[in-house]
Amino acid sequence: MNKIEWSWFVPVEGEGTHVGTYYAESPPNIDSMIHIIQAAEDVGFDTVLIQTALTNNIFAEDAPVFDDITATAILAKFTNRIRLLMAVKTGEIHPALLAKMCATIDQISNGRLAINVTTGSGPIEARFGERLDHDSRYERTWEVVKILKLLWTEKDVSFHGKYYDINHGLSEPKPIQKPHPPFYMVGKSEMSRRISAEIAEAHLVQCDTVETVKKDIEDISARASKLGRTIRFGIRAQTVTRDTEKQAWDAVREMMSQVDERVIQHRNAHYAKVDKTERVDLIAKAVESNMIGPGVWGGMHLVRSGAGAVLVGSHEQVAETCLRYIDAGVGAFILSGYPMIEESKRFGENVIPIVESRLKSRANIRL
Amino acid sequence: MRKIEWGWAVPIDGDSEHVGTLIPEITPNINYIIDTIRTAEKAGFEIVLVPTSFKNSLFAEDAPRAESIVATSVLAAMTKKIRLLLAFKTGEIHPALFAKMCADIDQISNGRLAINVTSGGGSIEAQYGETLDHDSRYERTLESVKLWKLLWTQARTTFRGKYMNVENAVLEPKPIQKAGPPLYFVGTSEIARTISAEHGDVHLFQGDTPARIKVNIDDFKGRASRFNRTLRYAVRLQVVVRSTEQKAWKAVRKLMSRVDPLVIATRANTRALNTQETEHRDLVAKALSGDSMMAPNIWGGLHAVKGGAGTVLVGDPKQLTERIMDYVKVGVSCFILSSYPMKREAKRVGELLIPMVEERMEKISYKWLER
Numbered sequence: 001m002n003k004i005e006w007s008w009f010v011p012v013e014g015e016g017t018h019v020g021t022y023y024a025e026s027p028p029n030i031d032s033m034i035h036i037i038q039a040a041e042d043v044g045f046d047t048v049l050i051q052t053a054l055t056n057n058i059f060a061e062d063a064p065v066f067d068d069i070t071a072t073a074i075l076a077k078f079t080n081r082i083r084l085l086m087a088v089k090t091g092e093i094h095p096a097l098l099a100k101m102c103a104t105i106d107q108i109s110n111g112r113l114a115i116n117v118t119t120g121s122g123p124i125e126a127r128f129g130e131r132l133d134h135d136s137r138y139e140r141t142w143e144v145v146k147i148l149k150l151l152w153t154e155k156d157v158s159f160h161g162k163y164y165d166i167n168h169g170l171s172e173p174k175p176i177q178k179p180h181p182p183f184y185m186v187g188k189s190e191m192s193r194r195i196s197a198e199i200a201e202a203h204l205v206q207c208d209t210v211e212t213v214k215k216d217i218e219d220i221s222a223r224a225s226k227l228g229r230t231i232r233f234g235i236r237a238q239t240v241t242r243d244t245e246k247q248a249w250d251a252v253r254e255m256m257s258q259v260d261e262r263v264i265q266h267r268n269a270h271y272a273k274v275d276k277t278e279r280v281d282l283i284a285k286a287v288e289s290n291m292i293g294p295g296v297w298g299g300m301h302l303v304r305s306g307a308g309a310v311l312v313g314s315h316e317q318v319a320e321t322c323l324r325y326i327d328a329g330v331g332a333f334i335l336s337g338y339p340m341i342e343e344s345k346r347f348g349e350n351v352i353p354i355v356e357s358r359l360k361s362r363a364n365i366r367l
Numbered sequence: 368m369r370k371i372e373w374g375w376a377v378p379i380d381g382d383s384e385h386v387g388t389l390i391p392e393i394t395p396n397i398n399y400i401i402d403t404i405r406t407a408e409k410a411g412f413e414i415v416l417v418p419t420s421f422k423n424s425l426f427a428e429d430a431p432r433a434e435s436i437v438a439t440s441v442l443a444a445m446t447k448k449i450r451l452l453l454a455f456k457t458g459e460i461h462p463a464l465f466a467k468m469c470a471d472i473d474q475i476s477n478g479r480l481a482i483n484v485t486s487g488g489g490s491i492e493a494q495y496g497e498t499l500d501h502d503s504r505y506e507r508t509l510e511s512v513k514l515w516k517l518l519w520t521q522a523r524t525t526f527r528g529k530y531m532n533v534e535n536a537v538l539e540p541k542p543i544q545k546a547g548p549p550l551y552f553v554g555t556s557e558i559a560r561t562i563s564a565e566h567g568d569v570h571l572f573q574g575d576t577p578a579r580i581k582v583n584i585d586d587f588k589g590r591a592s593r594f595n596r597t598l599r600y601a602v603r604l605q606v607v608v609r610s611t612e613q614k615a616w617k618a619v620r621k622l623m624s625r626v627d628p629l630v631i632a633t634r635a636n637t638r639a640l641n642t643q644e645t646e647h648r649d650l651v652a653k654a655l656s657g658d659s660m661m662a663p664n665i666w667g668g669l670h671a672v673k674g675g676a677g678t679v680l681v682g683d684p685k686q687l688t689e690r691i692m693d694y695v696k697v698g699v700s701c702f703i704l705s706s707y708p709m710k711r712e713a714k715r716v717g718e719l720l721i722p723m724v725e726e727r728m729e730k731i732s733y734k735w736l737e738r
Contacts, residue, residue: 173431
């Protein structure tokens with residue numbers, strides 16, 4: 001069995017003890033990002049995800065959010081071991097410039113960069129002038145990844161695409177990692193599955209029921225193997241892990257106790273249309289409903305876009321949940337929880353050892 | 368009396384005792400870059416230029432070159448006092464994302480960011496797919512700048528342009544500098560002048576003679592005053608200063624002693640990889656001859672091996688103080704300098720040249736500067 005990749009999260013959008021407050025209790029700042037990563041490194045995480053967003057997706061949309069490339073550049077300099085999974089939205093940066101940025105970060109970090117390629121699609125991108133339709137955006141993503149790989153492995157690059165045209169371009173320095181930093185792709189659509197199968201090193205699946213995750217993994221794996229490729233799979237989830245299940249659910253209730261209804265309004269066009277009392281009602285009921293599966297609660301989707309599934313329970317239960325996903329084919333967990341340092345410690349000190357020792361004893365039995 | 372702003376440059380192409388070699392003696396690794404800028408900070412420089420290009424402009428084109436925004440981000444966290452002049456070619460990054468990057472760097476550096484706005488135009492941009500003509504690129508620059516400023520200062524921004532559209536968009540955090548980081552423009556075409564006069568804080572000239580810089584500054588002043596604005600003026604120069612003029616020229620000859628034929632052919636844009644050995648020697652000899660003198664102590668021969676910023680002040684401290692004062696007299700108040708190797712020379716220029724110029728500035732009351 002391959003080693004599990006444990007990844008924590010850098011709060012470029014800020015964080016706090018409570019989610020869905022109008023502003024984050026701790027607004028994003030580079031020093032706390034460095035502390036969070038160092039803490040995650042200390043308790044056994046292999047990687048951290050640095051998300052990209054032009055507008056805050058977790059708190060109110062006019063709450064501050066940091067650009068992730070500038071943050072990753074600095075984090076590369078201030079950390080030693082942990083891998084940096086930097087999100088990039090294709091179309092925002094010329095691929096030749098992006099190639100140089102990533103290569104420079106890979107150099108600074110001594111080969112610790114990975115790239116989470118996203119294609120963007122939400123109302124936020126539309127607000128910033130995105131006009132391509134879904135499949136065209138994925139076509140552009142395909143071109144960007146192709147160009148990055150060419151510029152990172154070839155001396156003299158010519159590429160004639162629909163969106164980009166390069167004649168005898170070059171990019172030096174090359175990344176430290178050979179052949180290049182790994183690509184983590186995302187998406188559920190037909191187009192995104194095809195692209196992942198062809199060019200991704202890893203595919204991140206949104207955390208859903210174990211059955212759905214398994215189906216997605218099998219589908220993309222089959223597509224990849226037709227092309228003679230193997231890719232790894234990860235899920236993106238939140239965690240609330242405590243000594244007992246009751247403590248964990250108390251923590252969820254506390255975390256959700258200060259949700260501002262304006263944040264829900266910002267998050268979802270549908271909720272923006274209903275009246276305020278209905279939104280307040282949604283918040284009140286959020287904790288008691290929204291179960292995705294055993295130990296997986298989806299109520300945080302109400303306040304944040306993306307990664308709203310939460311692994312909730314005792315350390316033992318959360319470890320069991322992780323093992324169910326591992327059995328479905330998941331090899332990487334991209335996790336976060338609030339507040340970041342405390343939750344990364346709880347997870348790293350309690351859940352990771354249980355999962356790792358179960359995997360080890362299973363392997364021994366097989367031997 | 369107006370103070371001079373002393374600027375140095377980041378060794379983004381790598382660094383060397385010799386220019387025009389295939390590869391630099393020191394690669395552009397981040398620790399050397401940080402070290403150089405901390406040295407410049409100590410030597411009395413107040414700002415550093417972080418240039419931008421896809422290709423190396425000092426050694427062979429395929430020699431490594433670090434990326435400017437990444438380097439500037441790290442420098443923002445690793446320095447305390449020196450201001451960071453980040454060069455950016457509009458069109459390479461979505462203006463809202465670039466505005467966010469700048470706001471963050473300004474936050475991290477506690478208000479030390481400035482932006483050198485460039486519009487591209489060389490053969491290198493064309494290789495990477497640039498299809499807009501000169502004036503259209505400047506139009507795009509104008510839209511970018513307007514949009515950045517709105518995003519930096521307004522709670523919500525709606526902007527409809529020819530090249531970009533945003534609708535009710537939010538950008539937070541804002542930069543520490545309330546109006547946004549100051550903008551240093553370049554270019555002397557009609558449209559470049561118009562944009563700079565209306566939107567620039569500083570206009571940065573490529574190294575030229577004080578007489579020609581004066582003609583340009585007079586023109587820019589007239590244009591800016593029509594918008595009720597005053598710009599500052601900067602000049603980008605190399606400098607080789609030694610205790611005697613003879614030693615300075617000896618240093619220049621040493622600097623140019625290992626030029627590779629391939630590099631000289633690339634910069635001459637001949638792309639003739641088989642340039643004859645003799646022809647190459649001729650080009651180096653010509654670069655070092657009197658033909659390359661633009662004015663006393665102003666040597667243009669480095670252009671033969673370097674893309675951009677190839678005008679060099681060569682002489683002893685007294686001579687170069689006079690030359691700097693010539694620029695000051697015509698209205699220049701910011702000097703973006705460099706010399707190779709960049710770390711060692713930052714220290715030398717800080718010791719030999721800056722104090723002597725500052726002393727002259729103190730002695731003379733330049734009332735005309737305030738006009």
